[in-house]
Amino acid sequence: xxxDDPAAPxxxxxxxxxxxxxxxxxxxxxxxxxxxxxRLEDVAAQAGVSKGTLYLYFPNKEELFKAxxxxxxxxxxxxxxxxxxxxxxxxxxxxxxxxxxxxxRILKSRAGAIPKLIIxxxxxxxxxxxxxxxxxxxxAFALLAxxxxxxxxxxxxxxxxxxxxxxxxxxxxLMSALWRSSFEALEGRPPDVAALLAAHLDALRRTLAxxxxxPS
Amino acid sequence: xxxDDPAAPxxxxxxxxxxxxxxxxxxxxxxxxxxxxxRLEDVAAQAGVSKGTLYLYFPNKEELFKAxxxxxxxxxxxxxxxxxxxxxxxxxxxxxxxxxxxxxRILKSRAGAIPKLIIxxxxxxxxxxxxxxxxxxxxAFALLAxxxxxxxxxxxxxxxxxxxxxxxxxxxxLMSALWRSSFEALEGRPPDVAALLAAHLDALRRTLAxxxxxPS
DNA sequence: AGCTAATAACTGACTGGTCAGTAATATTTT
DNA sequence: AAAATATTACTGACCAGTCAGTTATTAGCT
Numbered sequence: 394x395x396x397d398d399p400a401a402p403x404x405x406x407x408x409x410x411x412x413x414x415x416x417x418x419x420x421x422x423x424x425x426x427x428x429x430x431x432r433l434e435d436v437a438a439q440a441g442v443s444k445g446t447l448y449l450y451f452p453n454k455e456e457l458f459k460a461x462x463x464x465x466x467x468x469x470x471x472x473x474x475x476x477x478x479x480x481x482x483x484x485x486x487x488x489x490x491x492x493x494x495x496x497x498r499i500l501k502s503r504a505g506a507i508p509k510l511i512i513x514x515x516x517x518x519x520x521x522x523x524x525x526x527x528x529x530x531x532x533a534f535a536l537l538a539x540x541x542x543x544x545x546x547x548x549x550x551x552x553x554x555x556x557x558x559x560x561x562x563x564x565x566x567l568m569s570a571l572w573r574s575s576f577e578a579l580e581g582r583p584p585d586v587a588a589l590l591a592a593h594l595d596a597l598r599r600t601l602a603x604x605x606x607x608p609s
Numbered sequence: 610x611x612x613d614d615p616a617a618p619x620x621x622x623x624x625x626x627x628x629x630x631x632x633x634x635x636x637x638x639x640x641x642x643x644x645x646x647x648r649l650e651d652v653a654a655q656a657g658v659s660k661g662t663l664y665l666y667f668p669n670k671e672e673l674f675k676a677x678x679x680x681x682x683x684x685x686x687x688x689x690x691x692x693x694x695x696x697x698x699x700x701x702x703x704x705x706x707x708x709x710x711x712x713x714r715i716l717k718s719r720a721g722a723i724p725k726l727i728i729x730x731x732x733x734x735x736x737x738x739x740x741x742x743x744x745x746x747x748x749a750f751a752l753l754a755x756x757x758x759x760x761x762x763x764x765x766x767x768x769x770x771x772x773x774x775x776x777x778x779x780x781x782x783l784m785s786a787l788w789r790s791s792f793e794a795l796e797g798r799p800p801d802v803a804a805l806l807a808a809h810l811d812a813l814r815r816t817l818a819x820x821x822x823x824p825s
Numbered sequence: 826a827g828c829t830a831a832t833a834a835c836t837g838a839c840t841g842g843t844c845a846g847t848a849a850t851a852t853t854t855t
Numbered sequence: 856a857a858a859a860t861a862t863t864a865c866t867g868a869c870c871a872g873t874c875a876g877t878t879a880t881t882a883g884c885t
Contacts, residue, residue, distance in 0.1 A: 513729030
């Protein structure tokens with residue numbers, strides 16, 4: 394407990410550690426409440442710091458949010474892009490790995506709340522929407538489009554409309570993320586992400602298979 | 610313009626027409642701003658009425674929102690349920706009709722904003738989430754599950770995990786709705802709902818086909 | 826028909842509470 | 856002592872919900 398030791402200082406200067414701790418706390422609070430409804434006072438409390446301190450490290454709420462996205466999402470995108478760049482095997486395996494990566498690294502972590510957050514607030518905070526669209530969505534879509542192109546070029550996938558198919562691939566994953574944030578509490582059992590992912594991959598295998606036989 | 614004619618009354622009593630007009634205005638404003646950020650003052654202005662009048666017809670913001678859902682969504686669900694109950698032909702045609710119905714009646718109308726709204730605010734307004742879950746989601750899921758069961762019973766669909774497959778069916782439609790509300794403004798072209806629906810139906814045909822041949 | 830209450834519908838200023846951002850002040854470190 | 860870091864108290868804007876008062880409409884009376 395603070396205050397136990399009267400000789401201990403009430404607080405310490407920790408210039409290096411603060412930003413990370415604040416961003417981490419912000420991910421939690423934004424995830425629970427959304428952007429507009431999150432109170433910076435709560436973020437500060439969660440980070441073990443006072444509200445004024447936030448403003449020493451971030452100029453305002455929006456920039457704090459951008460920092461959250463940068464820390465929680467972008468490293469995973471980097472990883473996914475490196476994965477595709479170095480891929481050797483069949484394209485469907487790449488797709489499978491990417492979706493599994495998303496399910497484990499995003500869906501199961503606190504970062505899973507971010508998509509909901511963006512969708513919820515895009516209308517009222519267009520700058521945020523623009524930022525997320527440019528930094529995340531465009532890149533993720535381009536990545537999946539590249540996998541499809543690769544598969545079609547190698548004769549592993551039948552020819553499909555790339556844009557629509559990318560959306561079909563992404564939708565169930567995204568929906569899982571939104572679902573968790575919104576309705577998990579209302580359903581008895583927690584949603585079975587593994588089952589959904591399996592069914593989705595099965596469906597994709599059938600959808601992408603060239604007429605002759607299975608793609609993988 | 611009001612005020613043009615000095616003999617015209619400043620307002621009129623229109624007890625019967627008010628509720629519908631207010632709900633209609635509320636759908637617009639909630640759709641643009643979300644539930645929490647929508648100002649009842651704006652709803653009132655849009656309905657051509659003063660703020661106090663809203664409270665003559667609806668006890669509070671939440672009940673007004675529920676009225677919006679009842680008016681904009683539930684009639685479509687009723688229609689869909691009647692459609693399945695009276696269906697004669699192949700199950701895939703039923704599925705196709707249902708999805709097309711959704712694409713035209715919900716996605717293209719202002720009601721398309723409601724899913725976003727619910728997802729956005731579920732965390733902060735659990736009563737709203739519960740209401741929507743009970744009145745809409747449960748019914749819609751049961752409906753699609755019934756179509757799948759019907760198709761499997763008639764040997765038109767291969768055996769699938771019903772719960773996962775329902776989610777796979779819904780996800781792209783839902784995502785379209787969310788997308789429109791959030792990112793339409795940021796992308797150059799408007800999203801091609803028809804192309805997505807066609808690709809989705811194509812994928813579903815392949816996914817549900819029994820091993821022997823096509824389901825429809 | 827016209828005049829006069831009585832009532833129902835409606836208005837808009839106000840209240841109480843919330844919260845992002847800022848200013849003034851305090852504590853720690855060098 | 857001075858600089859750096861942090862806290863606390865405050866300001867200003869915002870908005871759901873309330874309510875005292877106003878206006879349109881109806882009903883009763885002549």
